Amino acid sequence: MSSDNSHLRTLEAESIYILREVAAEFARPALLYSIGKDSSVLLRLAQKAFHPARPPFPLLHVDTTFKFREMIEFRDRTAREAGLELIVHTHPAAAEGANPFKLGTQKCCQLLKTGALLQAIAQYGIDAAIGGARREEEKSRAKERVYSFRDAYGQWDPKDQRPELWNLYNGRIDKGESIRAFPLSNWTELDVWEYIALERIPVVPLYFAKPRRMLLRGELLIPLDYDVPPAPGDRTETVLCRMRSLGCTYCTGAIRSAADTLPKIIEELRGFRRSERENRVIDHDQEGSMELKKREGYF
């Protein structure tokens, strides 16, 4: 082990400890697997935590049906290779034509992500949902606990959280209530990429730059995976670009980049002056919108 990475090993140990605590203290935990880089790191940590056994929980993917094709392929291959049960849950409204163009991004997300997640938690009796959210990502996440208590409606109350000291997490819940556990709480985006490089963790190829056909709308680069209703001034071009974060196709903008290897991505990241969620349309609709979504049960 290189001594340059001692901060990564410290974070790794903390995350492994949390994953085992969740496995030991809950009857039916599940790992919220969203296919992105954070989920990839989370899965690797879970494999390390229980090695040589398999992680004692299934993967749960809330599929909005607006994910990239590469993501779905990657998801299925990853679950197969890890030998883990994969639960895919989609909100019935998706089949009835719910989409961000019709509903707006806020309502679409509320229905297809938050709503679907709460359905899955109830349907599968999940008492602890392990997620890859990081406190550094967004202001309201900075106050999130490692064990985040959610009431029977999946709601988060930021003003009435359980005090969390040392590494003594309080996982006591009543029936119907649940815990969201966040083993990557103390990781930053740069930590995640450095760890992916250190551990050679496979990630979805969309993170690496290559020439892609994109819809250009103002500054935004919108993927063409699904039909996007046209707006004045739209153009379609082949652009050398990559995804910095992965969500639904429409709501995840690409960034212009030539970073096609891990060292280049890390180098690019060190020079970045803008946050990774900037290209996420959903966080910007309203000041404090992430906090509002989290209160309703979003991750």
Added chain:
Amino acid sequence: MKDLLRFTTAGSVDDGKSTLIGRLLHDTRGVYEDQLESVRKASRDSNAEGFDLSLITDGLRAEREQAITIDVAYRYFQTPRRKFIIADTPGHEQYTRNMATGASTASLAVILLDARHGVLPQSRRHAYIAALLGIRKLAVAVNKMDLVDFSRDAFERIRDEFGAVAAKLEVEEPFFVPVSARDGDNVARRGARTPWYQGPSLLEYLETVEVEPAGSGGPLRFPVQLAIRPHLDFRGYAGQVVSGRLRVGDGVLALPSGLETRVTSLEGQEVCPTVCLADQIDISRGDMLVDPSAPPAVGREFAATLIWMAAEPLRPDAAYLLKHTTRQVCADVRSVRRVMDMQTLDFGPAAELKLNDIAEVEIETHHPIFFDPYKKNRATGSFILIDMISNRTVAAGMILGPDTRVPRRNPVAPPRTLVSVPEFVAPSHRGLTVWFTGLSASGKTTLCRAVHERLAARGCRLELLDGDTVRKHLSKGLGFSREDRDENIRRIGFVAGLLTRNGVIALAAAISPYRAVRDEVRASIGDFVEVYVNAPLEVCEGRDPKGLYRKARAGQLPAFTGIDDPYEPPLNPEVECRTDRETLEECIAKVLGAIDRALER
């Protein structure tokens, strides 16, 4: 080498803490431009003047609306040398709970002082809480230097004043730096406006200060999280090395079973490995692998400092869940000894325990836990209390040490308090019986309890068998005839012998007037130290705390030792204490010396 430093921040309202953190993040590029843009936008919305760095850190809507910080928030930034995690806690009246939370995982505290106001009562409390939570390094940023014209005098006056506060706490010499968080002087870079200041900037200090990696020192403690059994040929125990080292080939002691075995392999992560052992021992979650030569205390009773964190006060009759390492047990808060007065920072008598109170309490768990004093080991010395009905975390605790106070809250307690044998006694020292004999009121119980307290502070496994208490349980119904007295002594001797055999130091205090039965007990136990607590009869009769001599003289207590029944002094006691001529301290020293000699034999 790039490592990780966790620190917490504390400051009174308006000391500029959020601005300082905003400045650190801004100057280390820990905040992105789009986030800054939203800060600029919010600055206009909230009518703040110009560009308000504090809005980088005040995240939640309610905070921005009320312009306060309501809870603990975590911030991240890094430099080429270090990654930093800031636990940012607010300075308003809820600070005890929040600051304790932030400090629990930090190894350093940055304390903000306003150059115009100097050391406020709140600043002293912040330093106290940081020290209480085990933080030994304080960095004191004297902020708003721009508002005192960067006056060297102002800085040095505050430095001396706070230095005097810190000198009374268990912290190292603090680091002091004059800053202007608003303008950036001496925060990330040294400023030109303090030419008289030769030290590093706050960031330079944070980058270079030496901090011990968590869990490096002390003997091995490995709380087991779960057993890993993928197939019949593999059985491992997953956990975290919270202190000491664990290597293949090392001998380890498993608690609570008390069996010693050897590490045959270590899988996976260095700090969070999966351990395989040479012997098939029944080990599960909540058990602990420890250094056999320096095991933790094993027991159900201990004293602790408790920080009450819930709106509803402590209910003395309620049982709480106590979570300690990976173990969760039921526990009673048996008594509240004293509560900290946060105005004076002195302990005072306890009425009740309410939100943000800090108190010393006695706790009894329903199953033993394996603990060290918090000062020695943060991981095995800390716990939380959970309300069983509301499921809320109601308190955080730091163990002081085994409970040394006897008798208990209820003197006619059930027999288990008479001989509270821990389920397992780790053999860090041999067993021994220390027998205190002497006239009534000669000082046996006083000396015996004092010795008990000293040994408890060393972490010894102890039990105290007091003659008066024993007669209420073990020897209930026995009288004061020679036969009954001998029977009483044999019973105490029998229990002391069992304890001795199991590695406990049994301290027995009884008049035990007859030489023959004392010698009989000595012979049957073997490891035996006799302490003759000697004071002349007239001295004892003069003391007469329970009025027994007076009753005996009046003929109401027949066969009272020294009056109308003989006391046969030991012929060759290991120790003789003349409690009428020697101080208690001298007596304690003599007894401890004899115990040490006996344990070395």
